[in-house]
Amino acid sequence: MTGFAVPAAWTERNIVREDGFVQLTDRLGKDPAFQARLAGIAVSNLEARLDLPAPAEKLGASLLKDAAQHMSSWPEYPQAWNETVRRSHRLNFAETAVPSADDSARSAHPASGDAATETSLVLDLGPFVRLLGDKLRAATGAQLAVPDTAVVGIGGPSQRQVVDRLAAYTPLWWPAGLGAVMTLALAVLAARRxxxxxxxxxxxxxxxxxxxQASAVLFSGLASAGLGESAMGALFARELIAASVAGFAPWVAATALTGGALFFAGVLGLILRRRRNAAVRAAG
Structure with a gap:
């Protein structure tokens, strides 16, 4: 029961819950390779829909080129990444996601790409596209129709099924954890030694x-397979798994330390018991 409860509790807290997922993926938004790919996709998405007036075309092209290379240095970038993660989490976990404490701060935009997002894993880069649109409006003065969503696939139906199972089963960690604690307590109370x-x-x-720990190392080795066939999916998978392994490490260490403490407490109890028995035999 402990073998299921602890990993499930970590997963429910850091993957299934939106706030935990945002915190876990913070390092992804700072990865240079991931930043560059995010910027490139956001720029390409906006360019495909862009219709600037002739006087503003050159300025717009220059801004988009700069964005593709340096958008991660913009002060608005962290907030755009944070909103992207939250939107994507809601799309991928659908109705199973646990509400976060930041609901009041979220923008009230409906999820889009309904058919695709129900059967695959996606990132919604809409906040980055909107950020680019705002920059273009400010620089050119042109009125632009910027899409609110820009959904990019990072995994297929099989990966989506894994996510759905996580959302369904990880909340069951607490009955397993409670069962493990009660079993230990009953064993201690009923045991002769x-x-x-x-x-x-x-x-x-x-x-x-x-x-x-061994499973985490093995899982890390499989990260290069990616969540899907796209380069974006592979990169996202590698960074997410690395962040997950690093995040779960303190829980592994805490379990090992707890086991060590119980082991030495038991050894100490055996030593004291033998000394008591020896003293009783000597007195008899």
Whole structure:
């Protein structure tokens, strides 16, 4: 039960919950390769819909070229990335996502790309496209019709099914966690040698921590496969998995330390028990 409860609790908190996912993916928005690809896709998306008047064409082209190279240095970039992550999370997790504390601060834009987003994983780059549109309006004075959404696929139906299963099953971590705690408590209360129970529990937790760590290393090695066939999906997968492994590491360490503490408490109890028995035999 512990083997399921701890990873599920971490996943529910950091992947399924919107606020946790935003915090987890913060490092993705700072990755230079990912920034460059985001900027390039946002610029291409706007260029395909752009119809500037002749006097503003040259200025607009220059701004878009600069955006493709330096948009990540703009002061508005972090907020655009944050909104992109929130929008994308809501699209990918649909109605299963847990509401965040920032609901009141979100813009009230409906999700789009309904048919595609129901069967695949996507990023909604609409905030970046809107940011580019605002810059163009300010620079050229032209009235531009900028799309509110710009959905980019990062994974197919099989990856979407994995996300749906995570959203469905990870909230069950708390019954498993409660069951693990109650089982340990009953075992300690019913055991003739409680110290042995503590020793075995400590060893079990240490083994679990080792299995989780090995699984994390193995999972990291599979990251190059990506979430889909696109380069964007592969890059997103690699960075997300790296962030997840780094984020789960403290939980692994805490489990190992808890196991070590229980093990040494059990060993200490066995030592004290033997000394008591020796003293009783000597007195008899």
């Amino acid at each position: 409680r110290s042995v129970v503590l020793v075995c529990t400590g060893l079990g937790l240490a083994v679990l921590a080792g299995v989780w």
